[in-house]
Amino acid sequence: MLPAYRSAPGHPIHANRSVYPMHTRLTLFSIVVIVAALAALVPTLQLPGSADVSTFIGPQLWPLILLIALLAFSSWLLLDSRKRTHQTCATTDEAPSAASHSLSLAANRHWLMMAMTIAYTVLMQMIGFLLATVIFAVAISWLLGARHWGLIIATAVIAVVLIQGVFVFLLGIPLP
Amino acid sequence: MLDSFLAGLSVVLQPMNLLILTSAVFIGFIGGALPGISGVILVVILLPVTYGMEPTQAFMLLTAIYGSTVFSGLITAILYRAPGTPEAVMTSFDGYPMTQQGEAGKALGIGILSSAVGGLVGTIALIVCTPLLASVALKFSSPEYFALAILGLTVVASLGGRLILGLIGAAMGLFIATIGIDPLTGVSRYTFGNLNLSEGVGLIPVIVGLFAVSEVMKRSLDGEVHQPPTRVKVKIFDMPILRKIGVTLSRSSLLGVIIGILPGIGASTAAMVSYSETVRWSKHPEQFGKGAAEGIAAPESANNAAAMGALVPLFALGIPGSGTTAIILGAFIMHGLQPGPLFMMTSADLIYAVFAGLFIVNFMILAFSKPFIALFTRLLNVPYSVLGPIIIMCCIVGTYSVSNSMFDVWLMLGFGVLGYLLEKIDFPTVSIILGLVLGPIAESELRRTLSMSQGDLSILLSRPISATLLIISVVLLVAAIAVPLRKRARIRATASRS
Amino acid sequence: MSIKSCLIAGATGLTLIWGSSAMAEDTSDFPAGPLQFLVAAGAGGGTDNFARTVKPMLEKTLDTRITVINLPSASGALAHQRTANSKADGHTLDFASSTLVTSLAAGQNPTGLDQLTPVARMQSDVMTLIVDPDKYPDFAAFKAHAEANPGKVIIGGTHAASPDRMAFLSFADASGLDMTFIPYDEEGSVAANVMGGNIDGMFGEISSVLSYMESGEMMPILVFAEERLSNFPDIPTTVENGWDLTDGNERGIFVNAETPDTIVDALENALKTVYDSEEYQQYEERVNLHYREGWLGSTDYRQKLEENYELYKRLLENT
Incomplete structure (x- = not known):
């Protein structure tokens, strides 16, 4: 007998990759x-x-x-x-996958991302928005897989231009 | 009335005014699409700019921005699950799954059409029935507001996912809403001396965190999935879809107008309530949350209709129907105008010009949305390593700018982590939002009701409107719980028999 | 380096230091840069309008730039706190209403008159009791009804620690009438409830009720003033009924208490210039704030605030 879990709205059913059922x-x-x-x-x-x-x-x-x-x-x-x-079941709809809790970068990318975002927020208040943004943009792009240097630089530039342009010029919002 | 409207139309169609309307629509498009920036902030920012303008132009600008931000929130909601405005939260529910299934164009098209239709219905109601609607609004007092909030909360039973999780979520949302200074007694609750919490936990940090930030976290874990470049074709006038959503559109727009005219309740609540009603009335409720067309049509038409509806009490009685309209009221006073019962008569030219402007804005949304959206959809093909950081940064800046508060940013990040973890258990995070939005209304109005009746709860049933709403809520709640239970019992019965 | 150049360098250095420190105390150089207005209220409200109206006028008088920031959190407590923690150079100005004192008395606002110095009061609005004239054509009718129905009369106002509530408490205290107060979040909701017949009345400023008076939807029946207002000779006052209640909502400007007196005086003079200007007087007329003389200088305003604070504390303790 299968435990009947309806998939919650907004999430196509995909195999959960963690070990915990x-x-x-x-x-x-x-x-x-x-x-x-x-x-x-x-x-x-x-x-x-x-x-x-x-x-x-x-x-x-x-x-x-x-x-x-x-x-x-x-x-x-x-x-x-x-x-x-x-209730022990013969089959579950969650296959324990090969990627168990490793400390690898791939498995923990999201936590690292959050950690970096937190660091960015703190940094922003210390060394100013622009500089922190540049550092953050570069770091996160690299984390998320961008390897081509051009792409990383592009991200940083786009980010700064976009945010400065839209928020400051167009909308006149003071930045942290 | 028709001639006043035509007179207003002729004012609007002058080149200078058209230019103002167009710029307003663009500013609204951009602001609404950015997570954290919504109509309220834009109107606040542009207030000083409008002081030097002619009243007619100033108010055309402000109301047009209001209308267009309510629309454009859906863009990022559908494409990135990062609702640009609180009004678009419900839209991401069915919109994002559609994007994940490669149907982003369809979702956007439905959203545009629904917004325009809802906005038109709202504008027409505004033009034609303002005095009538205003008197209806006056009949609503604390008992009715409480009943309405309860009706809205019962939707948690039809949201999909496990009921018990939805109940926990709603209770959590309701509890979080109590953080802050109690509006009725001034007592601080759960603030621990932190002044930033005294207004309570803001809606924007929670929404942006729970939806946008948690999604970025999830996507960053997924790593680089090389998708074939998708070309998003946005089709607005799609006849088969139109037939499917026609009923939903009409019902939601009307519901939106009614909720909008009530002072203190705005477009986001309208979106939620109409979404829940659509789920309730649907013949295939299980499709919602996975990409149902009605799931986009309902909230988007309701929120635009409600935004227009919120202007009804403003113009008829001088009472703002929502947060943004409260600021517009301030702008009126700055210009030396006093919206109130006589306003419709003393400033008819101004008012009808504004109405005509709003009418035109809805068409502008239809016309300009496609090219504007093309910008955003092209971004879909950009690798996430570029997109992710930009989204995060927009979230941070957007959330910060709401009240110039870094504290809000921290809240947002915290809720981002929470949202990510909750997804791991298939938790309906929208129930938290529901509790957060409706909680203050439910609690405060219940307490006010009891103050009005000297502690007598029966006042809720002796007043016709509140009684009706409460009875409907109870019936729907019971049905939502009992029907699946009975179905499951029947299945179990047949299973054990076989 | 030769001794001569050392001496010259040293002398120049000392001169510069001496000169700049002298300049720092020279208030004819005030303001030394752009000013910042912290508005203890949300955008679009009365206090916000006040700040934004004064902004261009003060910019001209002091020949400087000004930015306006809204900090409505905690009934403005955040604005007060930031001003108290800002540099004591008179460049950060707190625009506040009577809510500063009411929330102080209620314990919601920790920043009081020991940390903030009032520079000037510029607006004094008249508090009134407003009802639906169909229900109560005048104050006598209202009073009779309230006496006959103790505990059943409901009055509304905004927020629990506000001028509205103070008006209610002081009125109930002075008149002895037994009534109930319901706080709402926005003035709009209160007005809607009065017009809809759901509550019996509300306390509000006369400036906000004028359009309703014209249409007859709502009417003030009692004003908190010493004399009847010249434009409304039919409305009785609290004083003629034997109650000494004349407080209304007031708006003024505050700075960090440690700001040197010379700078405070300079600010006060600049604001007085703004107040006396034709432009400002016209603004007051436009928003109906001209029924009572608004100006109070720094010392007088402080005294009034302290009196109010004592009164509100006493009223709140009695509840």
Whole structure:
């Protein structure tokens, strides 16, 4: 019996390349949500209740209800995922692929990209927008596979021209 | 009225004014397509420029920009899953899968047509029924707004994907919406002393992060996939498609106008609600999210119609119907004009010129969109190593420019990571947006309702409009949950029998 | 290098240093560069209009360039904070309304009068109680209804820590009427609810209600002033009813408290020139802000603000 997972909108079904099957991920997710919701309960309980304020429902009630709902939903999800984990199936629709968790560049490109973007954002505030942009453009192009130097330079130039041109001249928006 | 309109038309058709309209449309096209820049920002930026202009020209410019940005957000939404404006978020839902399946041209064509049709319907409603619509708008008070928000939230059940994830997403979105200063009591919630959070988590950083940034992350992992160069042919007037989406277009445009005229609710909410209604009424709901034509037609016609609708209360009552129109109201006051109940009569020439301008703008969208889009589609063939960085940089600058805030940029990046991780579990991220947009309305209006009725909840059912909306919501929610459950039970029953 | 050139170099250097430090304190050189207006409100609103109207006039008076930046976050608290942290050279000006003090009293705005110096007040709007005339033709009718229905009368306004709410609290406090206040996010929503008959009234500035008066959709029935307004002799005042409530929404300009007095004075004089100009007076008439004298100099404005702050704190504590 196959676990029936409808593909979520916006994503053509493609084999997930990670080793972790869906139910494990969902278990993890539900645990994270539960923990986060419990953490959020702490400041929530410090908010003034309905009796203390002039409106009929105080600022505490709505978020409190939401947190309780979140706890309920994620608990359900947790139990459901654990149930499915224990159901052993002959076939799954996720083939563990050869590319397991390696530390290779290819498997972690997206994290590196995010790290670089974060660095760029910080850099922008330190050495100014233009210079940071040039560095970033070059770095990211290389990361994403551009090997031809002309292409990389082109990216940097286009980026700067485009952003300066459109944002500053055309729209008059101050840059960081 | 017809002669006033014709008089307005003749004003608009003067070369100088046409030039202004055209430039407005272009500026709107560019701004709307860039993630993070939307109608609000453009109008704010151009406000000072308009101070020195004649009122007629100034307001033609501002309203035309408003109308065209609502349209062009769909371009980047469909092509790169980076909605250029919040109004285009729902469009990326079915638009991007179409691009992934190589049907970008079809998607864009539907989007253009829907926007133009919705805009025309909205403009006609604006011209013909402003006083009538305005009195309808006045009947809406807190109970009705709450009921409307609830109706909008019930769509989470029909969004596709696992219901439980949608519920979690909506709850998360609703919770995130509570961050900030509580508008009713002034108490700070979850801000931890950070002034940047006191207005709450902005919609733009969340949208740009969850959709655009996470998609860039995903694409960067995919590496260089060498696709054959795709030529995107944009076809606007495609008869078979037109037949399919005709009903959706009319329904969504009307829905858009009605939602637009309500003060405080704008085009993005209209897009969401009409998308959900279309899914509900469709005979093949499972196709949505994978490239259904109606999935683009519904939000795009609704958002353009709503943008026009938002001008109704502005002109009839002096009350802005959305964020951008609030700024336009400020511009009116700066010029010494006071929109209000008498405005339609005292400044009829100005108003009808603006109406005529908007009418023309919709046609301009039809005419100018193709060449403009050609620019963007050519970019599809550019290798992602060039495109990716440019998209990221546009996202960063665009998000920063909303409130001159680096904090927003950090939020955007954070949501980008979150969005990427959520995709790994097939999470319907749009439910978070739904909660974030409708949350403030739902909570504040419920509390105001109770203040109005001294704590009596039955006011929601004793007022006809709110009662109707709530009953519909309950019915639809129950149906959305019960029907698949019953179907699955039946399948299981037949499976166990065999 | 010879001793002579060393001495010459040294002397030149010292002269330059002495000269530039002298110049730094010479306020006839103010402003030394472009100014920055931080508007504690969103684009398109009353305070924003105020700032943008003053901009070209001040540019001419001080012969400099000015950029305007909107910082509406936290009812303008961000603008106040940035001004308090800016260089104390008078080049960063905070354009704010009474919301500065109301949010200060409510604890939302941490930047107070110890960190900001008021330079001048330029606008003083008149607060009014506005109702649907079909429901309450005049104040007597309203008062009678409120007395007969304690707790049932609903008044609307914008935001929970705003001049509107202060007006409500002070009015309820002084008159003893038992009413409920509902804060809305935008003035438009409040007006819509009054016109739609969903709430009984609202507090608002007279400048914003004029067009509705002409059409009869809404009408002010009570003004917060010492004397009846000459253009509206039929509307009673709070004072003649025995209540000393005359506060309205005010708009003024603030700078970093550490700014030297000479610069503050220079700014005050420049702003007074702008205020007295024909152009500015015409603007006030155009937006209906001329019903009450707007100008208050730095010392007087500070005093008024401090009085207001005490009052608002007391009112808020009582809720």
